[in-house]
Amino acid sequence: MNSSLKPEDLARVTIDKKLTDAGWLVQDKKRMNLFAAKEGVHGVAIREMDTTTGPVDYMLFIAGKACGVIEAKKDGVSLGGVAEQSGRYSVSKSAFTQRWMDELPFTYEATSAEIRFCDYRDPKARSRAVFHFHKPETLKKWLEEEKTLRARFHDLPELNTNGLRDCQIEAISGIEKSLKLNEPRALLQMATGSGKTFTAVTQIFRLAHYAKTKRVLFLVDRGNLGRQAKKEFEQYDTPVDGRKFTSHYNVNILGTTGVADTTKVTISTIQRLYSQLSGVELDDDADERSGYEIEEETLSNTPRAVSYNSEIPIEAFDLVIIDECHRSIYNLWRQVIEYFDAFIIGLTATPTKKTIGFFNQNLVAEYTHEKAVIDKVNVGYDIYRIKTKKTEQGDLIEAGTAVQVRDRLTKKQRQEVLDQDQAYSKTQLDRSVIAPNQIRTVLTAFKERCLPECFSERSWVPKTLIFAKDDDHADRIVDKVREVFNEGNSFCKKITYRVGKKAAEDTIAEFRTSPRLRVAVTVDMIATGTDIKPLECLIFMRDVRSQAYYEQMKGRGTRVIDIDSLHQVTPDAKAKTRFVLVDAVGVTESDKTESKAMEKKPSVSTEKLMEQIARGDRSADTLQSLGNRLVRLDLTLDEKQRAMLSELIGKPLALVAGELIRSTNEEYLEQQAKIQFGTDAPTQEQRDEVYKPIADAAVKPFHNPDVRETIEKVRRQTDQVIDDSADELQDAGFDVEKAQHIIKSFKQFIADNKAELSAIELIYSKPYQQRHLSYEQIEALAENIQAPPYNIAPIEVWKAYQQLETAKVKGLPPATLLTNIVSLISYATGLKDVLEPFPEVVERRFNAWAQQQQHSGTKFTPAQLEWLNLIKQQIAQNAEMMMDDFDYAPFNQQGGALRARQLFGENLSNVIDELNGYLIA
Known part of the structure; x- marks a missing residue:
């Protein structure tokens, strides 16, 4: 490029190229040919x-008639105030020219790096x-539309x-108002299972049918969700x-052929869209990886750069809907x-502050998990901890x-005798050390402790x-599940992208509907979105640092299901009223952050x-x-x-890693600059001067080639030691x-329902002789x-009291006993100092009554x-004895x-009235 050109002229060179790329013929006024032959629309x-107010930098013509103007500025000029200038040119006359409208509707303000547009x-x-810039074909279509x-x-x-x-x-x-x-x-925040996709389809149909929206891009987190x-x-x-949506409009998943004119809705992952825009070939499994998983692994905040692609122009879509707005969307x-000149609508169950910020704080509707539970759209959960x-x-x-x-790579094994003690931390499990009995111990606790306590009737x-x-960890878990439960291959299967798209989707469908497949093991393929x-039950045998990703993973268990559908896959389940989150690694206790990414060069080894x-x-x-990589390596x-x-x-x-990271810390550098230069507001030059010796000292070890080679050798080490020793269950x-x-919820229930529930009133407000409950009231x-x-x-509730107030809780009654509620309310309201199973209370009082009679x-x-x-026994089981009960077992x-x-x-x-009053008191 000619370096002697003025800044304004340099900007126009780039603007000319962008106009040409978009399909416009760029001409000087003296060489004007408004009907120059060019394939497609005559856009010049x-x-x-x-014009009557002076020359405009560019005037746009379509089919020989003026439709808009472009005001070009040198780089660095703020375009916000230039709109008035381009607006003035749009209403100015130009001798002998035909116009689509008396006032030209389209105005652009542009530098080589920035473009603004107004219709x-x-x-x-x-x-x-x-x-x-938009294509001339697009502007022509817009001009021909009534609105x-x-x-x-x-x-x-x-x-x-x-x-x-x-x-x-x-x-x-909320969307339509916006x-x-x-x-x-x-x-849009909508809890998992509340019908986000159905809502999106409804919205898209309304916009397509009534607002004549041209095309919609529907972005999903993973290929199988598409x-x-x-x-x-x-x-x-x-x-x-x-009629079905697809009988009105075409819906296609984005493929190598791009976006067809006849397609109303294009479904794609962000990875595949990037591949199509940039021409970069997509990895086979890239489509099947969750954005949450990618952001956890790479911690990258370096945006994927894109260039203009005339096959998929910026106006290709009127609307972009993003299903699951994880951090990588805005990093x-x-x-x-x-890239697209389109409205962007985000759907998520778990918005973070950064997500809300990316969407300009325009949160148009909130439907939280808590609201969904109240509305019976979601179920709540219990946490069961295994240590x-x-x-x-x-x-x-x-x-x-x-x-x-x-x-690790070939799976080949050899035997060695350790020449010194080898200690390993919990973070090395399933990385440098494999402990098969750790998996077995967790699964045995799940089978023998969690299931009887949480699903006692099953x-x-x-x-x-x-x-x-x-994936390797998943394989080992699958084997141990089958062993611990003494079941065959059909009882437990792996669902990851490594098994192949078709096989994984078949297994997901089987897991959803088959009574035989009880346990599935995944890494991330069904961690988000999959219904x-x-x-x-959800068992976490891996930790998760992202709060949003953790909430997504939890969301897999929140969905409600009707009793008949549940019985088809789990015949002895009464109903799904909650799910159990089994935490085997401390995932519910670890810090969850949306921290700033430290990895700045993810593509550099x-x-x-x-x-x-x-x-x-x-x-x-x-x-x-490098500091971030070395922290992970350590x-x-x-x-x-x-x-x-x-x-x-x-x-x-x-320590080396820490020094590298600290040397780049802006706050640390500013503090050092304040001390060195004696100023409260050091300049960038002063901070740079402070940075150089600190950075030189931090990188000193890497001048030694032996250090570099040894770190690389250790980093590439693929050996995993197998620890076959027994593990110990510490707590479940x-x-x-x-x-x-x-x-807290139980006490709130009592407080909320004092006046309404006669059963509660009967327990703590009636005279001694009248404290009498009916089975129907308890039910x-x-x-x-x-x-x-x-x-x-x-x-x-009983188990919660047993865990927190052990000394005051005497025994655990059968889960099915409805009369447990009598004891619980008496204890929770302070009428009783000890919580004990109702049958035991009845037994003790019956013996006392019998002695009184004697x-x-x-x-x-x-x-x-x-x-x-x-x-x-009848009173112990049902809290009352009625004359009608004599007609049933065991009396009949x-x-x-x-x-x-x-x-x-x-x-x-x-006798019956006396026993009812005395035993239930």
Whole structure:
């Protein structure tokens, strides 16, 4: 490029190229040919076109008629104030020219790096930033339309709410209000299982049918969710005529052929969209990896750069809907999203502050998990914690032990005898150390402790999903599940992208509907979005640092399911009222952050980073990236490797990593600059001057080629030591915080229902002799407690008290005993100091009553005592004895009411009333 050109001329060179790329012919005024032959629409941009207020930098012509102007500025000029200038040119006349409209509707302001656009036909027209110029074909179509898209948004009819939940109505209303206000971005929070995709399909149909939206891009988190979304479109019954969505409009998954003109909805992952825009070939498994998983692994905040692609121009879509707005959407893929001149709508169950910020704080509807539980759209959950020695503390393999050593890549094993003790931490499990018995111990605790305590009435193992650390870990878990439960291959299967798309989707379908497949093990393939309603257990055997990703993973268990559908896959399940989150690694206790990414050069290898530093690279990105890599490497080292590196370097590797990272810390550098230069506001030059010697000192170890080679050798080490020693179960039980929450909810239930529930009133407000409950009242009480918003079973309240107030809780009753609620309310309200199973209370009081009868001179025959014991048992089980009960077992087998009257005569009713009052008191 000619360096002698003025800045304005340099900008115009780039603008010319961008116009040409978009299909415009760029001409000088003297060489004007408004009908120059060019394939497609005759779109011509004339430089320095005269107007009554002076020459405009470019005037745009389509089919020989003027339609818009471009005002070009040198780089660095703020374009915000230039719109008035381009607007003035748009209403100025140009001699002898034909115009599409008296006032030209399209205005652009541009530098070589920035473009702003406005269509003055829009309601309350305002400029917006665009990635590139629009094609002339597009502007011609817009000119031929009676109204602009933004104007058509105001013509949307009232929403037909039939078949929609309140949260879906709120969501659609919020989106449409945002569109009418011309808000470029909007975020929708909807709890998992509340019908986000159905809401999106409903919204897309309304926009396509009534606002004539041209094309919509529907972005999904993973490939299999795209195929799942396509089925939703295919099954959607449109409200206008009952026909399916796909009978009105074409819905396609983005492929190598790009975006067809006839396609209304294009479904894609962000990875595949980037591949199509940039021409970069997509890895086979890239489509199947969750953005949450990618961001955890790479911690990359370097956006994927895109260039203009005339095959997929910026106006290819009117609307972009992003299903699951994880961090990588506004870090890794931000420029891909912002490429299109389209409204952006985000859907998520778990918005973070950064997500809300990306969507301009325009949160148009909120439907949280808590609201969904109250509405019976979601179910709540209990946390069951399993701790083993190896999981919590790691372990020690003593010197002289013969161990198996496995190559991580080839899986080949060899035997070695350790020449010194080898300690390993819990973070090294399933990385440098494999401990098969750790997996076995966790799964045995799940089988023998968790299932009997959480699903005591079941013989079928509830549908269970296990989250593994990686594909190899998943394989080992699958083997151990089959062994621990003594079941075959059909009982437990792996679902990861490594098994292949078709096989994985077939297994997902089987897991959703087959009674045989009880346990599935995954890494990330069904960690987000996938709908498996019968799930009742989630086992975390991997930790997760991202709060949003953790919430997504939990969301797999929240979906409700009707009883008939649940019975088809789990025959002995009464209903799905909650799910159990089994925490085997402390995932519920670890810090969850949306921290700033430290990895600045994800595409540069560790070996290359060290070489760059040795050559003299002192950029902050390089130092910070290497420091981050070394922190991770240190976590995988055993004590022998760690000591060897410390001796070679002269200090621990963790310290070297810390010095690299600290050397790039802006706050630290500013503080040092303040001290060195004696100023409260150091300049950038002063901070740079401070940075150089600190960086030089931090990178000093990497001038030594032996250090670089040894780190690379250790980093590539693929051996995994197999620790076959036994693991120890340290604890298995409900989470303390969850127990506190259950008790709080139970007490809130009592407080909320004092006046309404007669059963409660009968317990603590009636005189002693009248404290009497009916079975129906207890049953109604139990149903109310287990319903939203409380969602707690009486036995879970009992277990919570047992965990937190052990000394005051005497025993654990059968979970099915409805009369447990009598004891619980008496204890929770302070009427009783001890919580004990109701049958035991009845037994003790019956013995006391019998002794009182004896002291008062009343004697019972052996036959009468036998029947009194039967009456006692009836009261213990049902909290009352009625005359009608004599017609049922076990009384009818002994002669029923007739025999009772023979034994007790006219005193029978008095005996029953007395026992009801005394035993339940």
